[in-house]
Amino acid sequence: xxxxxxxxxxxxxxxxxxxxxxxxxxxxxxxxxxxxxxxxxxxxxxxxxxxxxxxxxxxxxxxxxxxxxxxxxxxxxxxxxxxxxxxxxxxxxxxxxxxxxxxxxxxxxxxxxxxxxxxxxxxxxxxxxxxxxxxxxxxxxxxxxxxxxxxxxxxxxxxxxxxxxxxxxxxxxxxxxxxxxxxxxxxxxxxxxxxxxxxxxxxxxxxxxxxxxxxxxxxxxxxxxxxxxxxxxxxxxxxxxxxxxxxxxxxxxxxx
Numbered sequence: 001x002x003x004x005x006x007x008x009x010x011x012x013x014x015x016x017x018x019x020x021x022x023x024x025x026x027x028x029x030x031x032x033x034x035x036x037x038x039x040x041x042x043x044x045x046x047x048x049x050x051x052x053x054x055x056x057x058x059x060x061x062x063x064x065x066x067x068x069x070x071x072x073x074x075x076x077x078x079x080x081x082x083x084x085x086x087x088x089x090x091x092x093x094x095x096x097x098x099x100x101x102x103x104x105x106x107x108x109x110x111x112x113x114x115x116x117x118x119x120x121x122x123x124x125x126x127x128x129x130x131x132x133x134x135x136x137x138x139x140x141x142x143x144x145x146x147x148x149x150x151x152x153x154x155x156x157x158x159x160x161x162x163x164x165x166x167x168x169x170x171x172x173x174x175x176x177x178x179x180x181x182x183x184x185x186x187x188x189x190x191x192x193x194x195x196x197x198x199x200x201x202x203x204x205x206x207x208x209x210x211x212x213x214x215x216x217x218x219x220x221x222x223x224x225x226x227x228x229x230x231x232x233x234x235x236x237x238x239x240x241x242x243x244x245x246x247x248x249x250x251x252x253x254x255x256x
Contacts, residue, residue, distance in 0.1 A: 001252060003030060003037045004127040006115045008108070008136035009098065010039055013047050013084070016098060019134055019164045022215060029245040031082050035252075038125065040115045043075060043086035045094040051077065055086060059121035063114045065106060066182035072114045074121050085122065087114045105172040106180045108136040108201070112143055119153065126153060129252055131160045135170030138205030139181070142193075145208055146183070158255040161205035162213045170201030210255055 009015045011024040023039070030037040043055075055075040062069040073088030087093075092107045101107060115137070119127065132140045141159040148154035176199045177183050188194045193204050206212055 001035050001256065002125065002127045003035055003129050003131060003252065005037065005039045005131045005133065006137045006140060007039065007041050007133040010041055013041065013051055014044050014098065022164060023133055026248065027082055033245055033249065038083045038085065040085045040087065040118060042093045042111055043088040044098060061117060061121065063110060063117050065110050065113065066178065066180055070110055072117065074118045085118060087111055087118065105176045109139060109180050112137055112139045116140065116143060116148060127157055129158045129160060129255055131162065132205060132209065133162050134164045135168055135202040138170065138201045141208035142204045159209045160211045160213065160251065161209035162215065164215050171195060171198045174199060211251060213251065
């Protein structure tokens, strides 16, 4: 089994809260189980210099962001036996903060597309499953199905989307659909990305991922307003933050 985790943050490189801790713990657990697990995150300028000085440049390439072509560098660090990959673009990630920027829609749409493009440039690695974490990576299952469904490297890949914090969903103006995502109006419906006349990134993960998990099973009891979760209840699993390797292994194996 080969896994890749795509996340906006992971300890010890950079974290703002529980997301970074959970992904770090899950990576460690899977590595101890003998799973080939890799992690992809942005190369923020705030990552400590003692880490950045050890990064190895693997490749650079252009990434489509709707009508734009944006530079992407791919850098690698092996840390505690795990391969970590860093998406380099100073325009998007050389900033004092991680979140809360006016162009977060474009920044994380770029990151999601860049994470998929980077798989071509990782030697000897073809993932069976991409595990996406929170709204920042929620578009990956949709992008995979829309733009990569005929590519031999990509079409066998399964996706899992985990909701860490339902409070933050990545909700942006309707114009983001075409100007940032390069998608037509067929993806602006109640059954796709439309959410109260806006584009909802998190909803993309809920609709298009092969499996959905939450880090708090209480989300399954109606304590949220994203009604679409219930439409996909057969594909939805609650796994507590107190991470169980066996629970995740069963989930991954169910997709293979």
